[in-house]
Amino acid sequence: MHEFALASRIIERVSAALGSQRPGAKVATIRLRVGQLSGVEVEALKFGLELLLPNSRLAGAQVAVESVRPRLRCGPCGRESEVRQPPFRCPACGSAEVELLRGRELQVDSVELAEEKDECPSESR
């Protein structure tokens, strides 16, 4: 259960990135990429964020998580494939000499900003 620690790091990372790029902007959605071999339980991570977000600069933001399935490259035959669960073998030639290309990431991908409401639309003239 280290998802709570990760949730607070996500808020720090996003807040720092926005602070330099878009201070004051309101965030609608935080987009994350989480590898299925990262050791992170996505539901627990979302729960941690639900608890921490309201008291942060990112209050009101939704969280969207893309779960990244492990992708292997086979050493002997060079074929790339996605796997659902261990053992990790090349489905084409059966070799266990495989390199993990994807599946361990813990990444803040991007944020979508809330559309800014025009405060006084009728007085624009």
Added chain:
Amino acid sequence: MPERVEIDESILAQDQQEAAAIRERLRQAGCVAINLMGSPGAGKTALLERTAELAAGRWRMAAVQGDVATDLDAQRLQGRGIPAVQVTTSTFGGQCHLDARMVARALSSLDLRGTDLLFIENVGNLICPAAFDLGESARVVVLSVSEGEEKPLKYPAIFQGVSAVLISKTDLLPHVAVSLARLQENVRAVAPTAQVLACSALSGEGMADWTGWLERVLAQERGGGG
């Protein structure tokens, strides 16, 4: 269309910076660190005690011991003459793993220049330590035979990117319904590039393979990247 701000940054970016700082600090001190991971009760501390006996006169070791509570492990190693610092994560909210910040703090209490091999014994846990870089040169999973044959398949994340998997407590093999061959095969199925070793800290069987592997890592790290 809502405006999108690309961030594309690791959630653990800060941790990675702190780990990189540790790696540089250790490199300058000529100290090689091993992140020792495994379940609670896998035999990590017993392995270090036995390793210290075999290391005497060959290389100098020290240890950072991670646990949720108590300094029992550090005391155990200090009793054997091994410089050891305890990190208890309960003061950090009972965390299930060590992170680079905790390790950096612990290193201040050790004489790194007087240390060849530094063992960082992670909190006993087969899930959470996987994500956290501690500035180590190599990661090792200690897996005891009594944990069963299928643990590598059920907990694959911790085995990713490890340099070695050490199957421990082989003296128990006659008493448990576990085939060493099948356990080794399952380790290879999730960690195809890892060195697979087997030993018993109690009987001493296989310990020479383990210390031999440690010496190769030490030589590589010192000869290699400088």
